[in-house]
Amino acid sequence: MSVVPTPNSAQANSATRWLVEHGDALYAYAYRRTRRADVAEDLVQETLLAALASRESFDARSSERTWLTGILRHKLMDHLRRAWRQRPMSEIEEEGAEDMFDRGGHWKAMPPFWDKTPGAQLENAEFRDVLHKCLEKLPPRTAQLFWLREAEEMETDALCQELEISPTNLWTMLHRARSALRQCLSVHWFGKDGR
Amino acid sequence: MARLRDIRNLNLTCREATRLMSEARERRLTRWERAGLTIHLGLCRYCRRYRRQLAYLRDVVKKIVDEPATMSESAKARIRQKLEESS
Numbered sequence: 475m476s477v478v479p480t481p482n483s484a485q486a487n488s489a490t491r492w493l494v495e496h497g498d499a500l501y502a503y504a505y506r507r508t509r510r511a512d513v514a515e516d517l518v519q520e521t522l523l524a525a526l527a528s529r530e531s532f533d534a535r536s537s538e539r540t541w542l543t544g545i546l547r548h549k550l551m552d553h554l555r556r557a558w559r560q561r562p563m564s565e566i567e568e569e570g571a572e573d574m575f576d577r578g579g580h581w582k583a584m585p586p587f588w589d590k591t592p593g594a595q596l597e598n599a600e601f602r603d604v605l606h607k608c609l610e611k612l613p614p615r616t617a618q619l620f621w622l623r624e625a626e627e628m629e630t631d632a633l634c635q636e637l638e639i640s641p642t643n644l645w646t647m648l649h650r651a652r653s654a655l656r657q658c659l660s661v662h663w664f665g666k667d668g669r
Numbered sequence: 670m671a672r673l674r675d676i677r678n679l680n681l682t683c684r685e686a687t688r689l690m691s692e693a694r695e696r697r698l699t700r701w702e703r704a705g706l707t708i709h710l711g712l713c714r715y716c717r718r719y720r721r722q723l724a725y726l727r728d729v730v731k732k733i734v735d736e737p738a739t740m741s742e743s744a745k746a747r748i749r750q751k752l753e754e755s756s
Contacts (some may be wrong), residue, residue, distance in 0.1 A: 489752040501740040515744040579682025581715040592728035624730050630695045649691035
């Protein structure tokens with residue numbers, strides 16, 4: 475493939491070609507980490523616009539997909555940091571779920587038994603519905619972190635640096651998210667706690 | 670050498686144990702934390718069940734995350750138009 479300086483119409487052509495060839499992959503990358511269609515679409519658009527503006531930085535030895543994904547990742551982290559700053563810090567103090575423990579720190583009630591396998595449950599549309607409702611109940615920033623963490627197998631140290639948050643905050647929020655989800659599914663799907 | 674504080678920390682509440690189980694996915698627990706958790710889990714049926722549910726939840730979420738996602742045609746059309754406008 476030749477990389478020749480091109481007039482505007484050809485530039486537009488290459489951007490629309492990127493959209494055709496890489497749009498779904500870029501979207502999947504962003505959606506996986508945000509679980510928000512609107513956010514993922516915006517990120518893909520920003521990425522392609524940024525790529526158009528900086529075509530010279532494309533190293534022909536790397537693949538277009540890798541190059542575009544790199545830009546997208548940058549945009550994604552930018553987006554998360556911004557969202558992080560805009561929302562009130564109080565969310566960190568909020569309890570994600572109703573307290574499951576008594577004053578002595580022991581379970582108030584036995585967690586209910588979770589039957590079937592995850593795969594079998596997911597084939598049940600009613601379960602998926604309850605699961606999505608439980609996920610939607612997470613506070614927005616907690617949810618963002620949760621999805622990013624679950625989609626990324628990366629070390630949380632690196633994640634904290636990119637997001638500019640402290641590891642302790644991250645661990646606390648992830649723990650809250652997991653506890654809240656576990657609690658919500660226990661109550662609304664697997665049966666009332668200990669009753 | 671074990672300090673008195675470490676030895677006392679071996680005695681975890683369920684609240685502490687559940688937090689450590691979650692954090693174990695994010696960082697390497699200290700030797701004392703691991704020991705405390707092992708002892709606690711050996712004794713506490715409730716927390717063993719919690720541990721199984723954490724693993725269950727992780728599997729469920731992983732499966733959802735891995736489900737394929739594609740962009741809607743209307744979103745593609747919108748982006749295409751934007752790209753054409755700005756070049």
